[in-house]
Amino acid sequence: MEFDNRFSNINSREQELAMSRSLPLLMRKVYTWMTMALIITGVVAYGVGTSEALLMAIFNNSIVFFGLMIAELALVFYLSARIHKLSLPSATIGFIAFSVINGLTLGSIFAVYSIGSIAQTFFVTAGTFSAMAFIGYTTKKDLSNIGGYLLMALFGLIIAGMVNIFLKSSMFDFILSGLIVLVFTGLTAWDVQTIKKMLMHAPDAGESAQKIALLGALNLYLDFINLFIHLLRFFGSRD
Secondary structure (H helix, E strand, C coil): CHHHHHHHHHHHHHHHHHHHHHHHHHHHHHHHHHHHHHHHHHHHHHHHHCCHHHHHHHHCCHHHHHHHHHHHHHHHHHHHHHCCCCCHHHHHHHHHHHHHHHHHHHCHHHHHECHHHHHHHHHHHHHHHHHHHHHHHHCCCCCHHHHHHHHHHHHHHHHHHHHHHHHCCHHHHHHHHHHHHHHHHHHHHHHHHHHHHHHHCCCCCCHHHHHHHHHHHHHHHHHHHHHHHHHHHHHCCEC
């Protein structure tokens, strides 16, 4: 029995060491997939924003616009819930499809804001995101409790935003944007730490771990996009 326990401990230690060596590669995959999705979204959004015909087709047709919004939500929930049952290629295609649809709905920013202010906001977002991702990856502090509070705060802010649709208060909307920026800044660090923990507990660096990395890329992509959109309200100058 003692021999079995030692053998089990040795196997566990070997597995832990193998995953620690694989972690940098898997984290690079996370950021590669996230960057790929951001590039796709940016290219699609620019194409829509510089095409009057596409802008009219999407934003002057409520059926098309809300259909795209519903498709975005459906894809996020589907990928999050089914990631372990999907093949890696299928999950990747779903992620790409989501980034394309998100680009279609974000196309209006290129028609509203100047290219210079969009670029400036992107770099501010990238700097903020990188700093928080570094903190999330390197900190020894467990951010689990903080993440729970941030998620509750986010749900509250979403509800407040829905209420403001009827109130139509520009000042309240400005305050909400600032609070949302703070929430997603914290969520970025929490998400990175969570992804790191999940990858460290993966059985190996095979397809299952890569699907965890893909789901992590989706979460970080959403953090980046939400940071960018709400920072644009502070740094963006309208055409």
